[in-house]
Amino acid sequence: xxxxQAPRKNLYCLLWAIPYLLCGVFSRLLNxxxxxxxxxxxxxxxxxxxxxxxxxxxxxxxxxxxxxxQLALTSFTRGQPATALVFAITASLSSLxxxxxxxxxSPREGGVGLVAALLAGAVAGAxxxxxxxxxxxxxxxxxxxxxxxxxxxxxxxxxxxxxxPALTVWAHFRPRRSGGPRRRDLVLGVCAYVGLIVTTFMxxxxxxxKNLPYVVTFELTYLPLVFAVLTAxxxxxxxxxxxxxxxxxxxxxxxxxxxxxxxxxxxxWHVLLATQVYLVVTALLILLVxxxxxxxxxxxxxxxxxxxxxxxxxxxxxxxxxxxxxxxxSLELAGDLQGAFxxxxxxxxxxDALLALAHPDxxxxxxxxxxxxxxxxxDRTPLLFRVAHADGGxxxxxxxxxxxxxxxxxxxxxxxMWRLGEVEQxxxx
Numbered sequence: 432x433x434x435x436q437a438p439r440k441n442l443y444c445l446l447w448a449i450p451y452l453l454c455g456v457f458s459r460l461l462n463x464x465x466x467x468x469x470x471x472x473x474x475x476x477x478x479x480x481x482x483x484x485x486x487x488x489x490x491x492x493x494x495x496x497x498x499x500x501q502l503a504l505t506s507f508t509r510g511q512p513a514t515a516l517v518f519a520i521t522a523s524l525s526s527l528x529x530x531x532x533x534x535x536x537s538p539r540e541g542g543v544g545l546v547a548a549l550l551a552g553a554v555a556g557a558x559x560x561x562x563x564x565x566x567x568x569x570x571x572x573x574x575x576x577x578x579x580x581x582x583x584x585x586x587x588x589x590x591x592x593x594x595x596p597a598l599t600v601w602a603h604f605r606p607r608r609s610g611g612p613r614r615r616d617l618v619l620g621v622c623a624y625v626g627l628i629v630t631t632f633m634x635x636x637x638x639x640x641k642n643l644p645y646v647v648t649f650e651l652t653y654l655p656l657v658f659a660v661l662t663a664x665x666x667x668x669x670x671x672x673x674x675x676x677x678x679x680x681x682x683x684x685x686x687x688x689x690x691x692x693x694x695x696x697x698x699x700w701h702v703l704l705a706t707q708v709y710l711v712v713t714a715l716l717i718l719l720v721x722x723x724x725x726x727x728x729x730x731x732x733x734x735x736x737x738x739x740x741x742x743x744x745x746x747x748x749x750x751x752x753x754x755x756x757x758x759x760x761s762l763e764l765a766g767d768l769q770g771a772f773x774x775x776x777x778x779x780x781x782x783d784a785l786l787a788l789a790h791p792d793x794x795x796x797x798x799x800x801x802x803x804x805x806x807x808x809x810d811r812t813p814l815l816f817r818v819a820h821a822d823g824g825x826x827x828x829x830x831x832x833x834x835x836x837x838x839x840x841x842x843x844x845x846x847x848m849w850r851l852g853e854v855e856q857x858x859x860x
Contacts, residue, residue, distance in 0.1 A: 444489045447481040448496040454594070455504040458586075461687050461703060470703035471683060472586035474501070475526050475556060476594025482530030483595065484602050490527070498523040514567065521563040529556030529591060546722050549595065550715065557587035585707045592714040593679055597672040600721070620665040627658035627674055628681070634692060635685035652692055655682075656713055660720055667728075668721040675710075675717050682706050742766060753832065755782070755845040757805050764849075771851050773821030790817035790825055804834050804845045813850075820854055827852030 454473035461471040478497050485493060501522040505515035533552035537545050561583045634651045655678055663671030685691055686706040693705035742765065751766035760781050768776050772788075779785050782801055789797050793816040800814050811833055817825035832847015 441485075441489050442492065444481070444485055444492040445496045447477065447485075447493060448500040451477045451481075451497055451500045452504065454590075455500065458590075459504070461683065470582050470586060470707065471589070473590045473594055474504075474522070475529065475560075475587050476590040476592070477598065478522075478526035479530045479533065479552065479556070479591050480595040480598030480602075482527065483533060483599055490530075494523055494527055497526060514571070517567045518564060521560055521567075524563070525556040525560035525587070528559050529553055532556070543719070543722060546715070546718050549592065549718070553588050553591040553595075556591065557584045560587055582704050582707075585704055585711065589707045589711045589714070592711055592718065593675055596714070596718050596721070597676055600668045600672045616665050620662060620670055623658050623661035623665055624670070624674065624677075627655055627662060627677060630654040630658055631678055631681045632685075635682055635690055652709065656716065659713060659717055663717050663720045664724065668725055671717045671721045675714050678713060679710050682710060749851040751849040751851065753847060753849060755801075755804070757842050757845065771849075772818055772826055785818075788819045790819070793817055800830070804832070805842060807834050807836065807840075807842050809833055817855065824854045826854050 451474045454477050458471045458473050474497075478493070481493055481497075482490060498519050502515055502519035505518045506512070529552040531552075532555045533548045536548035536551055564583065630651070634655060659671070659674040659678060662674040666673070682691070683703070683706060686693065686702045689702065691702060691706065693702045693709070695701045751764055751768070751771060753765070754763045755761070756763075760783075762779060762781050762785065764776070764779055768774050768778060772778070779788065786794050786797060796814070797816050803810065811831070814830040815827065816830065817827055820826050829850040829852065830847060831850065832845060834842045834845045837843035
């Protein structure tokens with residue numbers, strides 16, 4: 432037998448350089464043409480999202496693709512080979528460090544720990560990027576170095592926290608053959624999303640807020656957050672990421688025009704920096720909402736799967752499980768009641784319904800049996816009785832159960848199993 436072949440690398444990973452370049456070109460349009468300060472920088476989000484969606488053995492290809500893409504971006508905008516090379520190395524290594532940190536710290540079950548891991552990875556990548564890039568600027572004694580460093584971390588954090596979760600969420604989306612959102616959820620989601628668009632336009636439009644006091648215009652910035660959270664709650668992670676992307680594009684576009692609540696007369700570019708911080712807070716909020724909602728949905732799915740396996744086990748063993756509440760008299764049955772008695776699941780909601788379906792010769796014994804259970808009797812002797820079957824005849828049932836006491840000695844609940852026997856063919860009447 433020959434040696435096992437090593438896993439082959441997927442060359443399609445190189446295609447991640449295309450969205451990286453597109454986001455880089457868009458971000459460069461919003462930079463300061465004089466100081467080259469980076470106020471908006473979305474490519475790190477593409478890079479980190481690509482690393483998280485790609486197997487480790489293909490990371491070297493991604494590193495090469497992002498290095499070449501960043502080298503092309505910096506060379507085109509600055510025309511300085513040494514600076515372009517340093518920035519390409521800086522961007523490649525910082526994104527790799529951010530993704531490695533997220534994978535290293537992210538728990539397998541996700542949850543809030545995933546949000547903390549993503550934030551830690553973004554901070555680690557931004558720190559390395561600022562350290563290497565800032566060190567190069569200090570060595571070359573470039574002008575406006577402090578302005579560049581002031582915006583570097585904010586732009587890097589925003590790029591990762593906005594795009595990386597969006598890419599991972601949409602990459603894991605799988606359309607279903609049937610189902611989908613209910614009509615009510617669809618309408619509520621559309622209303623919330625439209626409210627997000629309207630409030631964002633009103634908040635960041637200069638003509639609409641110029642006559643309002645500054646306190647009012649600043650408070651209006653909370654309205655898009657409310658509708659973004661509502662969209663995430665109704666439509667789930669896909670809706671949350673859609674809300675973040677929409678808010679990002681609208682806020683950045685209008686802020687770049689010198690509009691919005693963050694405009695300062697003496698510092699034209701401060702508006703983009705403040706908008707970046709605003710978007711970082713929004714992205715973290717929506718990411719937390721998506722994570723908590725996803726964790727709850729996963730727990731519900733696990734509970735449904737467990738219930739399905741439990742029902743199959745009951746059906747396979749020809750048993751039913753019951754739980755009787757002595758306080759309200761309710762009787763809960765779990766298992767295949769349709770197969771056992773030919774009845775729906777809610778056909779025996781209490782003891783009165785059970786006695787009505789029991790064989791006339793067994794009702795007296797069944798009444799005494801349950802009276803003793805309510806009184807706390809611990810007699811575990813099986814009780815045989817018969818229940819009418821919908822198709823005719825009587826299903827023989829063996830009751831095995833006992834009362835469970837509360838902390839004060841009173842009966843809290845009576846629980847047990849019904850072992851199903853054969854159906855005795857007889858005239859039910």
